[in-house]
Amino acid sequence: xxxxxxxxxxxxxxxxxxxxxxxxxxxxxxxxxxxxxxxxxxxxxxxxxxxxxxxxxxxxxxxxxxxxxxxxxxxxxxxxxxxxxxxxxxxxxxxxxxxxxxxxxxxxxxxxxxxxxxxxxxxxxxxxxxxxxxxxxxxxxxxxxxxxxxxxxxxxxxxxxxxxxxxxxxxxxxxxxxxxxxxxxxxxxxxxxxxxxxxxxxxxxxxxxxxxxxxxxxxxxxxxxxxxxxxxxxxxxxxxxxxxxxxxxxxxxxxxxxxxxxxxxxxxxxxxxxxxxxxxxxxxxxxxxxxxxxxxxxxxxxxxxxxxxxxxxxxxxxxxxxxxxxxxxxxxxxxxxxxxxxxxxxxxxxxxxxxxxxxxxxxxxxxxxxxxxxxxxxxxxxxxxxxxxxxxxxxxxxxxxx
Numbered sequence: 001x002x003x004x005x006x007x008x009x010x011x012x013x014x015x016x017x018x019x020x021x022x023x024x025x026x027x028x029x030x031x032x033x034x035x036x037x038x039x040x041x042x043x044x045x046x047x048x049x050x051x052x053x054x055x056x057x058x059x060x061x062x063x064x065x066x067x068x069x070x071x072x073x074x075x076x077x078x079x080x081x082x083x084x085x086x087x088x089x090x091x092x093x094x095x096x097x098x099x100x101x102x103x104x105x106x107x108x109x110x111x112x113x114x115x116x117x118x119x120x121x122x123x124x125x126x127x128x129x130x131x132x133x134x135x136x137x138x139x140x141x142x143x144x145x146x147x148x149x150x151x152x153x154x155x156x157x158x159x160x161x162x163x164x165x166x167x168x169x170x171x172x173x174x175x176x177x178x179x180x181x182x183x184x185x186x187x188x189x190x191x192x193x194x195x196x197x198x199x200x201x202x203x204x205x206x207x208x209x210x211x212x213x214x215x216x217x218x219x220x221x222x223x224x225x226x227x228x229x230x231x232x233x234x235x236x237x238x239x240x241x242x243x244x245x246x247x248x249x250x251x252x253x254x255x256x257x258x259x260x261x262x263x264x265x266x267x268x269x270x271x272x273x274x275x276x277x278x279x280x281x282x283x284x285x286x287x288x289x290x291x292x293x294x295x296x297x298x299x300x301x302x303x304x305x306x307x308x309x310x311x312x313x314x315x316x317x318x319x320x321x322x323x324x325x326x327x328x329x330x331x332x333x334x335x336x337x338x339x340x341x342x343x344x345x346x347x348x349x350x351x352x353x354x355x356x357x358x359x360x361x362x363x364x365x366x367x368x369x370x371x372x373x374x375x376x377x378x379x380x381x382x383x384x385x386x387x388x389x390x391x392x393x394x395x396x397x398x399x400x401x402x
């Protein structure tokens with residue numbers, strides 16, 4: 001949608017093919033339907049991408065402020081939370097989709113909903129698109145082509161990875177698609193007692209003694225392991241190594257370690273019990289669990305624990321380890337990794353370096369960011385740059401004709 005809206009600035013006929021009966025179905029579920037658009041922490045190092053320099057070039061052209069200005073021009077003002085997450089002022093993904101839909105109509109863009117694109121191929125005069133809709137089969141030629149069909153996550157919303165074969169036929173490489181931003185399954189052991197409990201943690205994935213990735217965020221313990229941003233941001237590392245010996249490490253006290261350390265070392269007076277001390281940070285159920293697992297007396301004075309008692313407490317609360325058995329499927333993951341390597345497209349225009357006139361945007365490319373608006377930033381941004389480049393080409397053609 002963003003690519004089409006920007007391309008319309010240059011005039012010319014634009015057609016959008018939409019597999020679903022309405023546009024923006026996947027956008028509707030983002031940010032718990034509030035549409036988390038971007039984040040102050042957007043940075044090249046935050047993304048899974050084979051070429052960080054490529055991502056730096058992209059973000060140098062389309063950063064947070066450029067995105068916010070683009071949205072403002074479309075009538076979608078944004079607001080920021082205290083932790084730097086941006087949402088539309090309406091806090092409604094539905095409102096964003098309807099505004100974008102209105103912009104498509106206002107610009108005279110032809111919208112083909114409930115239309116299945118079967119294939120596309122390069123022809124002398126452009127690209128041939130083969131599609132079906134309402135039982136009608138069509139083959140049409142277009143001068144230029146933008147592919148923004150998504151990866152494989154949320155297949156019920158239309159992203160099934162069906163067009164990657166056509167990209168391979170055109171000479172592009174396609175990395176295997178794998179689920180990302182999903183649950184991590186693990187052997188919970190005694191932690192099964194905390195099913196349903198939520199925590200803010202420092203989480204990391206290890207392959208033997210090598211740390212593969214680390215993040216902070218909220219998690220929830222469920223029947224088969226963990227869910228929530230604190231582990232979802234690491235799930236692609238599990239999917240990429242299906243047969244590896246992986247360990248998930250959770251530090252439950254990282255968010256308030258400075259405060260707790262001052263008490264444990266006696267720098268801050270706290271004459272209350274160990275249980276009362278842990279209740280500063282945890283629910284009664286969690287506090288009792290940690291004390292029991294550490295084998296300590298809940299009546300011990302928190303600021304009078306011995307070095308050995310502190311070690312036992314930290315072993316449970318700061319160094320919890322879980323053997324990883326797998327990650328979520330495409331059906332319950334928010335995005336996918338894999339697709340076309342970014343080095344095969346120009347980071348400033350999204351035009352293919354292998355097939356002139358072909359543009360690849362969003363999850364078509366092998367890019368994935370963490371929870372918090374990073375993936376929508378890339379989706380909108382890549383569409384914006386592709387559309388802007390197309391508009392420039394159209395304007396140049398108009399000048400040449402005159």
